[in-house]
Amino acid sequence: MFETAKPFLLSLALGLMLGIERERAFHGEHEEAAQGVRTFALIALLGTLAAHLSVPAIAAVLASFVVALSIAVYLRPAGPGVHPAGATTEVAAAATFALGYLAHGEPRLAAMLGVIVLAILWSKQKIHRFAHEGLTDPEVDAGLTFLVIALVVLPLLPDRTVDPWNLFNPARLWLLFVLIAGVGFAGYIAVRALGPARGLAVAGFAAGLVSSTAATLSLSRRARTEPAAAGSLAVGVVLANVASAVAQLLVVAIVNAPLFGRSAALLGAPIAVGAAGSFAAAWWLERSGAARPDASFRLVNPLELKPSLAMAAAFAVVLAVSAVASRMFGAAGVIATAALVGTTDVHAATLAAATLERAGTIGATDALMAFLVAFLVNMAVKVAIVAVTGGRRLATLAAPPLIAMAAAAGAAFLVLSR
Numbered sequence: 001m002f003e004t005a006k007p008f009l010l011s012l013a014l015g016l017m018l019g020i021e022r023e024r025a026f027h028g029e030h031e032e033a034a035q036g037v038r039t040f041a042l043i044a045l046l047g048t049l050a051a052h053l054s055v056p057a058i059a060a061v062l063a064s065f066v067v068a069l070s071i072a073v074y075l076r077p078a079g080p081g082v083h084p085a086g087a088t089t090e091v092a093a094a095a096t097f098a099l100g101y102l103a104h105g106e107p108r109l110a111a112m113l114g115v116i117v118l119a120i121l122w123s124k125q126k127i128h129r130f131a132h133e134g135l136t137d138p139e140v141d142a143g144l145t146f147l148v149i150a151l152v153v154l155p156l157l158p159d160r161t162v163d164p165w166n167l168f169n170p171a172r173l174w175l176l177f178v179l180i181a182g183v184g185f186a187g188y189i190a191v192r193a194l195g196p197a198r199g200l201a202v203a204g205f206a207a208g209l210v211s212s213t214a215a216t217l218s219l220s221r222r223a224r225t226e227p228a229a230a231g232s233l234a235v236g237v238v239l240a241n242v243a244s245a246v247a248q249l250l251v252v253a254i255v256n257a258p259l260f261g262r263s264a265a266l267l268g269a270p271i272a273v274g275a276a277g278s279f280a281a282a283w284w285l286e287r288s289g290a291a292r293p294d295a296s297f298r299l300v301n302p303l304e305l306k307p308s309l310a311m312a313a314a315f316a317v318v319l320a321v322s323a324v325a326s327r328m329f330g331a332a333g334v335i336a337t338a339a340l341v342g343t344t345d346v347h348a349a350t351l352a353a354a355t356l357e358r359a360g361t362i363g364a365t366d367a368l369m370a371f372l373v374a375f376l377v378n379m380a381v382k383v384a385i386v387a388v389t390g391g392r393r394l395a396t397l398a399a400p401p402l403i404a405m406a407a408a409a410g411a412a413f414l415v416l417s418r
Contacts, residue, residue: 011100015044047100204236208243215240220390234397242274256354269412270405322352331366342374349374
């Protein structure tokens with residue numbers, strides 16, 4: 001009996017949850033929501049009942065009833081005690097019916113989607129404010145550009161290698177570019193949305209997804225003018241580089257999934273060291289009452305046309321150079337290329353080594369060595385940026401955890417190569 005009742009209980013909870021949010025949305029406006037807690041709960045139960053009966057005709061009738069009710073409420077003349085025209089509540093009611101229907105067969109999916117719907121409804125003011133004030137026209141254009149390259153260009157590319165060496169798969173390379181650019185754009189928007197008061201720990205990680213080098217340089221420059229905030233700035237620097245290592249793992253997962261396990265062990269060590277040290281430092285800074293600078297960053301939008309094309313071209317060029325180097329000098333050529341490329345970007349070097357390992361040109365240990373060399377060189381560059389640009393105070397605080405991350409990666413490689 002309880003197993004039969006479980007989907008109904010879930011749908012009831014979802015309906016109550018969404019209904020409470022809708023009633024609270026009208027609280028203080030001297031208006032009563034036409035569809036509130038009781039209505040939403042009943043609509044959710046109707047959806048589950050329709051699925052339980054397994055009669056398509058009855059399900060269609062109940063769904064039509066909910067839609068007709070929503071339309072009638074939407075078209076209801078505005079007046080005293082009636083909420084003004086707006087389709088959000090009515091659409092939410094239809095979604096509640098669908099969630100109730102889904103709860104019968106896919107309860108976990110229904111619960112997840114229910115929480116997402118609740119979050120969207122609850123965040124009304126923030127979403128509207130961000131849409132109108134938080135985004136600039138160039139950022140909206142960049143978002144549209146991302147949709148074009150992800151949903152229009154990607155499906156048109158051939159999903160096979162097109163060169164004699166079986167290296168260049170246009171669809172896979174473009175997918176990697178789309179995901180890296182998308183992660184960077186998400187980090188860019190996160191930095192913009194967080195605002196200056198959310199803390200450098202979160203903003204530093206988000207900025208690292210855009211460009212860990214740019215974030216490190218920006219924070220180091222601020223240390224010169226805000227020496228009292230060096231502790232918080234150091235936390236931001238370290239987390240920016242943790243984010244870069246996370247993105248490096250994403251590259252391996254896309255390009256060479258079989259190598260992901262060993263790569264996760266290699267890069268997971270510095271990620272864990274950097275994250276643990278950063279959050280411990282952030283906790284100590286919070287307890288000690290140290291200066292908390294705003295979390296503002298000046299970053300280039302990664303989806304502007306020129307940076308996007310430069311990123312895509314860099315991936316292709318580094319892959320081609322690494323392929324030539326591997327044929328001329330073997331694995332040593334790939335590792336040397338990774339060291340050279342790692343001075344500016346670890347992701348292109350990771351892409352090349354992972355692709356060549358998948359093609360059988362180099363071994364797995366050689367690919368891991370290339371990942372490690374690119375990571376170590378990149379860490380050395382970041383330490384130099386901190387020391388030269390940020391000054392002694394920031395270098396004293398940020399360099400040790402960066403060096404510890406490099407040491408953790410080295411130790412992990414020694415364990416993996418045994």
